[in-house]
Amino acid sequence: MAVENEFRLDHPVVHLRRGRVDGTHEGLAAARARGQRLGRPPAMTGEQVRQARALLTRPDESVSSIARLLGISRTTLYKYLPEPTDGTR
Known part of the structure; x- marks a missing residue:
């Protein structure tokens, strides 16, 4: 029974974390669509x-x-x- 309660407490945390990851992917996709360069800049011009x-x-x-x-x-x-x-x- 204690295991069931732990799972119920973790479930909202997992859901929130998944939402943040999805939001990050959406933000990166939107930046790429705008033609923005992502990542570390080149070391040499x-x-x-x-x-x-x-x-x-x-x-x-x-x-x-x-x-x-x-x-x-x-x-x-x-x-x-x-x-x-x-x-x-």
Whole structure:
């Protein structure tokens, strides 16, 4: 009998939680329909990617120095430029 009472107490909580999740999905769908960009913004702009490509062609520039100059991590630089142009990095 105690189990039945617990279930009855949990039921409204589950119902409220489900309503919030549904509302979240509806809100995200509405934002997508408006053409709004969702999620984390890109770490690098198109201009930064072009600048990084140009800097990588210079033999005196290292990946670390380019990343430091652009204010990003080396991992992010490798993510946006997976293959170095000259194959030495």
